[in-house]
Amino acid sequence: MNNDNRTYCSIVIFGATGDLANRKLFPSIYSLYKKGKLNENFSVIGVARRELDNEAFRNNVRTSIQESKIELVDNVETFLSHFHYVSFDVTDKQHYQDLNMLLHDLEGQFNIPGNRMFYMAMAPEFFGTIASYLKSEGVTNDQGWNRLIIEKPFGHDLPSAQKLNNDIREAFQEDEIYRIDHYLGKAMVQNIEVIRFANAIFEPLWNNRYISNIQITSSESLGVEDRGGYYDQAGALRDMVQNHMLQMVSLLAMEPPISLTTEEIRSEKIKVLRAIKRMTVDEVDQYFVRGQYDEGNIYGKDVPAYRSENKVDPQSNTETFVAGKLSINNFRWAGVPIYIRTGKRMTEKSTKVVIQFKELPMNLYYKSEDNMHPNLLIIHIQPDEGISIVLNGKKLNIPGETTPVKLDYCNNCLDESNNPEAYEKLLYDAILGDSTNFTHWDEVALSWQFVDTIYKAWENNKVSDFPNYRSGTMGPKVADDLLAEDGFHWWPILDDSDYSI
């Protein structure tokens, strides 16, 4: 049992009957409890409109844990007794007093010193209103700490993000705001810093003298599922690039921070985002391409085109795929393209980073382009977690010939059961007050600034060829052309891939 009183707190989940709460938050809280990271001094209050009593709410929580891969143990009923539910419409100010009273009661019952965490697991249009009523109705407490966890999307563009930020800043200080980017909770995304800054063999090579290009792929085999209404307004650039992809870029490209504090790491990440070369609207098509999925076949199953998905405009021009080339204008990275691509209904669910190293100035084994195999460092972010290094070895029994050999380290092979989910890690960080793996407003603003130019170009220049990739493929041909123009190709993302091409 953990006696760390920093974890003594109440967690209020706005949107407690929703998908995120059920699929991610309840199982994460249970997992923390089961591991002894949360002791008995906590409470969870669920808020949503539908009428439920505490018992029905606790049954929902139990079901959500059962449906996750976490095994229920004997203490589950004690755990559930910490959960309470209040039903109200968050736009209705008067109910916040009831919430405050319940918080006070539970703080007494569970001996919680007034620490309050407010988790916004609801549509973003409510974020500003909730923050403002929490403050005006005195629900933010002056006895302990107050923290606000905000889900994505954080705005739709820079002006809307700025407005949202101003609204929540009226009630919460920047250091009380935890903007979630769940990629920052993934084990191998967190490992990027360790790979870079704890290994003498990588950091000396981590620059434009030795690296020829970097590729980041985050592909999904799923389509938009039941989120067509949101996604058709968002698109892949807002949904994945503005946040997750640019966060990975900044971790890969940042300078070593002077220490591992939140402020130092953030400051280095922000410098990368500032150094990304800005495009004019007219230049966007040289650097970014988009796609939309057509019908096709994934894992042997026929799937519909994006335009036939539920709650999607049948004439939609929303992109479900983006690929782009970024340049970072600084001493370390000038001249090294960073290619990113992400999309739905692609061949496989996979997130990988491939660092391709430059060729030797003179390779004694060179015979033709076909036998040139660049060294690669592959960071497998999901579903497999680990790193691979592709080197050149001797081809058996053929003198003077080389062949690529792959050295693998698998992170989740060691003990998968003990590997916490991203949400679990981030929730725990927020409870402890560690905001390193959350995004600062400056990062959000710089990312939107970059992405807004792309959308401006795309709005001016409507597509005529959507849908342009079949479901179950790696995206449209234009994404391959983007690299081919620079003499590169996308490295394959499947785990048993052949890296000899």
Ligand SMILES: NC(=O)C1=CN([C@@H]2O[C@H](COP(=O)(O)OP(=O)(O)OC[C@H]3O[C@@H](n4cnc5c(N)ncnc54)[C@H](OP(=O)(O)O)[C@@H]3O)[C@@H](O)[C@H]2O)C=CC1
């Ligand atoms: N689901 C996911 O995997 C992910 C979600 N997110 C983000 O998380 C947030 C929540 O998403 P998700 O859980 O999928 O959404 P859902 O639509 O599943 O849930 C919305 C929740 O809000 C409640 N709600 C809606 N209107 C009101 C209101 N006026 N007053 C009180 N409660 C209300 C709903 O309950 P009721 O109808 O009972 O009021 C429900 O509990 C969004 O910002 C989303 O972008 C981010 C990443 C992944």
Ligand SMILES: O=C1O[C@H](COP(=O)(O)O)[C@@H](O)[C@H](O)[C@H]1O
């Ligand atoms: O934020 C989002 O991420 C998911 C992909 O997350 P992952 O952890 O499964 O890689 C994506 O499906 C969703 O559209 C987006 O909103």
